[in-house]
Amino acid sequence: MTNHPRLVQVRQQVLKHNDVVARALRRRCAAAGVFVVSLVSSPGSGKTTFLEATLAALGRSRRVAALVGDLATDNDARRLARSGAPVRQIVTGAVCHLEAQMVQDALADWRLEDLDFLFIENVGNLVCPASYDLGENLRAVLFSVTEGEDKPQKYPTIFNTADLAVITKLDLAAAVEFDAAAAAASLAGVRPGMKVFQVSAKTGQGMSAWLEFLQASAPAQLAPAASCSEKRHL
């Protein structure tokens, strides 16, 4: 006799485990008074240079640290450590993105109370990191002037999970004939009203606006602020 299947209603988020860990991280960081910012972008967009400049400048007045994800090598961690900030590399092996558990493991023995800002540099990838909440308060998506103005249109999902965009390598804008208006239109299409910073970490152009924004964002974080990445499951 054939058993007929019964349809059982189940409401389960596929990434439930990641979301649970991310929420716990967000609570832990809030309790310790640390504001968490993650950076996502394609490889070579200037995340590490941007973060190096951010750590060096912000580190003069605030206690900063960083986690950096890469498939292999600790080159980025060594570069970032030059800023004097505590830095830890997360080597993901074949994994193309960071997950909340990797962040939790990397922070296991850190005293978060000693920090004001924690930055998480994700693996260079504009696709997979979109699906994973890392417990951050703010997710910044970076793209450089050399990548083409229509990057947001090509990767709308990652731009949708980010809270703000940073256009990098502005010092090269003239050389590559970067069309700022076209980039703004591309961003506005995928994410109307998105906050955008335009910077050159090399010359320092635009960095002060970014740093002032960070300084202003952190004190507001008495209660855990929900980033866009946390609002995926509305």
Add this chain to the structure above:
Amino acid sequence: MHELSIALSILDLVEREAQRHGAVEVRAVHLKLGPLAGVVHKALLSAYGLACEICARPDCRLVIEETPILGDCPVCGGPQGVVSAQEMRCTICGTPITAVVGGRELEITAMEMVP
């Protein structure tokens, strides 16, 4: 390409739910997938086939229901459809939406269990 990891997570949840309900077999798992979940429909189906072999659940089909992107329209109010992921404007009045309220789903909704 994180679809294999997603597929394995789906089968992990299938396994747990099957045990919880005392099912001997799961014929299908139903998934809601939004365009903004960061998961590609076809890639997930391919990865799922491989994951079924790894998890020894060859007979459990994956049924994907695609959900639309919905946004808050400041003019029309409430959740409205949008033109596309590239043009997040209300399909009715063309005004840019203020927030995404649907389209990020990556959720198991049902399973077909035996008995």
